[in-house]
Amino acid sequence: MKHIDDNYRYERKFVISALTPHEVEAELSSHPAMFGEIYHQRFVNNIYFDSIGFRSYLDNLDGLTARRKIRIRWYDDLFGRIGAPILECKIKRDLLGRKESYPLRAFTLDTNCDIRVLLESLDGAELPPALREQLSMVRPVLLNRYSRKYFRSADGDFRVTIDTDLVSYQIDNYNNLFLHKTPYDHHVILELKYNSNVSDEADLIATLFPFRITKSSKYVGGIEELYVRL
Helix, strand or coil, rough: CCEECCCCEEEEEEEEECCHHHHHHHHHHHHCCCCCCEEEEEEEEEEECCCCHHHHHHHHCCEEEEEEEEEEECCCCEEEEEEEEEEEEEEEECCEEEEEECCCCCEEECCCCHHHHHHHHHHHCCCCCHHHHCCCCCCCEEEEEEEEEECCCCCCCEEEEEEEEEEEEEECCCCCCCCEEEECCCEEEEEEEHHHHHHHHHHHHCCCCCCCCCCCCCCHHHHHHHHCCC
């Protein structure tokens, strides 16, 4: 069953290079909002789609206030049988974002994978006509993976994720050996997430972090490493 979250929320990102993941967690644990871990650490895997001309990538660079990003997401093992993949359409309006999510059929991702495997999974899903039309104009271009930990403030209004060990792989139409990849990124990416009704409090929450807010996109970084700089 599809899930459409109509509630737009804010996301603030902090890309941290001067501290280890353990040091970042120590800073988070001492924050006055009293963040505590709420879920087990796991790997997040994504396959991103873009047009032939990389329209989604360029829209991000140009700072378009309204943009969409399409990806397939699953958790834990990167390769093998993917039992519960989710197609996500992430919609951004300025600093606000929301997601539409649709379950897909299972597929197998390995070194024999080509885009037909992904297209077959998409064909078997219940998707709205408008989204199918969008999918007809894009193709899978990037696979990435990172380890994520989850935290929530004591009052429940603010969530934080901490991502580490980011690596990205280039995707071709056929014969994906997944050998062309970026080195592991040892930066720590902290994201602060909250609903618009607590945006005033969020300014204080963010100010009390000893990090600078950064404009950052894992997708953009992967495209620049694997395509733009070649």
